[in-house]
Amino acid sequence: MKSSKNSQLLDLYERLYLHFGPSHWWPGESSLEIMVGAILTQNTAWRNVEKAISRLKAEEALSASFLDQVDQEVLSEWIRPAGYFRIKAGRLKNFFNFYIREYQGQINKIKDQPLDFIRSQLLSVKGIGPETADSILLYALEMPSFVVDAYTHRIFSRHRLIDEEIGYEELRDYFMDRLPQEVRLYNEYHALLVRLGKEFCKKKNPRCEECPLLEMEL
DNA sequence: CACCAGGCAAGTA
DNA sequence: TACTTGCATGGT
Numbered sequence: 163m164k165s166s167k168n169s170q171l172l173d174l175y176e177r178l179y180l181h182f183g184p185s186h187w188w189p190g191e192s193s194l195e196i197m198v199g200a201i202l203t204q205n206t207a208w209r210n211v212e213k214a215i216s217r218l219k220a221e222e223a224l225s226a227s228f229l230d231q232v233d234q235e236v237l238s239e240w241i242r243p244a245g246y247f248r249i250k251a252g253r254l255k256n257f258f259n260f261y262i263r264e265y266q267g268q269i270n271k272i273k274d275q276p277l278d279f280i281r282s283q284l285l286s287v288k289g290i291g292p293e294t295a296d297s298i299l300l301y302a303l304e305m306p307s308f309v310v311d312a313y314t315h316r317i318f319s320r321h322r323l324i325d326e327e328i329g330y331e332e333l334r335d336y337f338m339d340r341l342p343q344e345v346r347l348y349n350e351y352h353a354l355l356v357r358l359g360k361e362f363c364k365k366k367n368p369r370c371e372e373c374p375l376l377e378m379e380l
Numbered sequence: 381c382a383c384c385a386g387g388c389a390a391g392t393a
Numbered sequence: 394t395a396c397t398t399g400c401a402t403g404g405t
Contacts, residue, residue, distance in 0.1 A: 245402040
């Protein structure tokens with residue numbers, strides 16, 4: 163028989179997938195662009211991040227060595243539409259300074275390291291918190307690190323599947339302990355939760371009554 | 381006008 | 394350790 167530990171979360175995943183279909187999250191973008199997006203989207207609508215990334219492309223600024231070297235004030239003006247632009251310019255430079263220093267900005271080198279080691283390194287970079295670290299690990303490096311975000315927490319606590327007071331690491335463990343550690347699954351699961359959240363579980367105007375989860379006996 | 385969006389770190393007690 | 398506050402643009 164299949165392991166019984168993961169049936170509920172896998173079942174929920176299947177149902178969400180059938181409801182929404184595939185997400186193709188962060189598609190057709192370079193790993194570097196995903197890293198940049200992961201930082202710029204902190205507490206910010208993706209729409210605004212797109213404007214900033216378009217500008218970075220226009221400036222031909224999407225390279226690790228360039229972002230390590232570029233003047234912070236110049237960079238901050240390019241990413242202004244993404245909000246917190248002075249803070250985020252510093253965070254981008256912190257991250258790319260780390261990426262160049264430790265791995266010469268080479269994806270193959272960083273991917274040679276164990277997931278937990280990279281994660282702890284990322285968390286030591288000022289401006290990279292747990293969600294940003296996991297987004298980089300999962301979406302840019304394609305390593306199986308489950309991404310928890312505000313929607314994940316809100317959806318699961320509203321449906322009483324977790325304690326409202328649960329912290330980030332505990333909630334991440336909750337998923338990783340119960341799901342097979344697969345990049346494809348983690349990627350799609352997080353994407354589906356965000357799509358569900360945007361439609362039915364926003365802070366303002368929540369449409370909880372119409373949430374498809376209600377029809378899925380959990 | 382008020383509120384929110386795929387967070388994080390620094391300051392306070 | 395546990396709370397609070399600043400950071401900032403753009404959409405609803």
